[in-house]
Amino acid sequence: MRPRDLSDHVEYRAGRGIEEVARELGRDPEEFVKLASNENMFGPSPAAAEVIEASAEEVHHYPTADHQDLTDALAADWGVTAEQVWLANGGDGALDYLHRATLEPGDEVLVPTPGFSYYGMSARFHHGDVAEYEVTADDGFELTAERVLDAYDGERVVYLTSPHNPSGGRFTLDDVERIAEETDAETLVVVDEAYGEFTDAPSAVDLVRDRDDVAVLRTFSKAYGLAGLRLGYALVPEEWADAYARVNTPFAASFLACRAGLAALEDDAHVEQTVETARWSREYMAEHIDAPTYESHGNFLLVDVGDATAVAEAMQERGVIVRDCSSFGLPECIRVTCGTEAETKRAVRELNEVLAE
Numbered sequence: 257m258r259p260r261d262l263s264d265h266v267e268y269r270a271g272r273g274i275e276e277v278a279r280e281l282g283r284d285p286e287e288f289v290k291l292a293s294n295e296n297m298f299g300p301s302p303a304a305a306e307v308i309e310a311s312a313e314e315v316h317h318y319p320t321a322d323h324q325d326l327t328d329a330l331a332a333d334w335g336v337t338a339e340q341v342w343l344a345n346g347g348d349g350a351l352d353y354l355h356r357a358t359l360e361p362g363d364e365v366l367v368p369t370p371g372f373s374y375y376g377m378s379a380r381f382h383h384g385d386v387a388e389y390e391v392t393a394d395d396g397f398e399l400t401a402e403r404v405l406d407a408y409d410g411e412r413v414v415y416l417t418s419p420h421n422p423s424g425g426r427f428t429l430d431d432v433e434r435i436a437e438e439t440d441a442e443t444l445v446v447v448d449e450a451y452g453e454f455t456d457a458p459s460a461v462d463l464v465r466d467r468d469d470v471a472v473l474r475t476f477s478k479a480y481g482l483a484g485l486r487l488g489y490a491l492v493p494e495e496w497a498d499a500y501a502r503v504n505t506p507f508a509a510s511f512l513a514c515r516a517g518l519a520a521l522e523d524d525a526h527v528e529q530t531v532e533t534a535r536w537s538r539e540y541m542a543e544h545i546d547a548p549t550y551e552s553h554g555n556f557l558l559v560d561v562g563d564a565t566a567v568a569e570a571m572q573e574r575g576v577i578v579r580d581c582s583s584f585g586l587p588e589c590i591r592v593t594c595g596t597e598a599e600t601k602r603a604v605r606e607l608n609e610v611l612a613e
């Protein structure tokens with residue numbers, strides 16, 4: 257007895273953690289800073305951390321009321337109905353729900369390459385196939401409607417990551433609308449705004465309100481600092497209201513996640529400080545790193561260092577863990593997450609020394 261044929265499936269390669277790296281190198285975890293997974297440089301919202309502690313005695317309950325409270329709060333914030341908010345176990349979980357709701361076996365999704373690998377992984381889990389559109393370094397990873405529409409061939413779902421991981425680029429709202437307009441009526445355009453808080457561009461939620469073929473993905477993992485709790489959601493067209501009950505994994509957004517999410521959502525100061533610091537950090541890095549970088553609207557910066565694996569390893573030796581983008585198909589680039597002021601300056605100093613060697 258064996259699993260089904262998984263030869264088309266690939267492993268998810270996450271950024272490396274401090275404990276893992278310290279153990280491997282036989283060093284003290286205290287020596288390291290992790291700028292590899294686009295996490296929040298300040299940790300979670302203190303209000304969320306407090307709620308998590310205070311809720312410990314209640315985790316024997318299933319999350320029902322708390323799920324509804326968070327859904328209602330998000331619906332009010334985005335100006336949509338509660339049925340249009342699909343809470344999930346991270347943005348990843350929301351991608352699964354979208355595929356459960358759209359894909360028949362053999363249907364295709366169109367994804368950017370390089371790009372976030374879970375779009376394709378999830379589509380394959382749901383018996384879908386994957387087609388790609390290229391974003392390339394030659395033109396600074398420009399994201400345009402032409403690029404997507406040239407590659408489009410009737411896929412059931414089209415992914416637009418805006419801001420894009422790992423390049424940091426973004427689509428204009430006009431281009432998103434044009435893509436929705438020029439693709440088939442049965443094609444869902446998913447605008448992944450996992451890094452949406454870090455850009456000053458408007459969310460595509462306006463299109464979700466006006467159309468029946470656009471969905472937006474958001475997460476609590478980045479600006480809200482709750483990556484470890486796993487909480488994200490999709491905002492879906494009004495016409496999809498009754499599908500959630502049929503596709504969601506019961507209670508996948510946990511009790512603690514829902515409670516902490518609500519507290520984090522109300523903690524404007526934490527998000528503002530995070531976003532301001534990320535903007536400062538990416539500008540500082542772009543200005544001071546002695547290598548070409550790409551304009552970023554996220555909480556990270558893509559840097560062309562020549563040999564990503566060698567540079568990432570040398571940085572790790574120096575205690576700064578960055579993302580080697582070889583796994584994205586960019587063997588010449590590293591991605592550095594925006595840190596605190598001290599972390600950012602340390603990363604730049606170490607990187608410039610490595611580049612000079």
Ligand code: PMP
Nearest residue numbers: 346347348372421450475477488
């Ligand atoms: N979209 C993009 C572009 C991402 O980079 C990530 C996480 N790295 C996600 C979605 C999903 O994040 P999460 O599951 O933590 O919400």
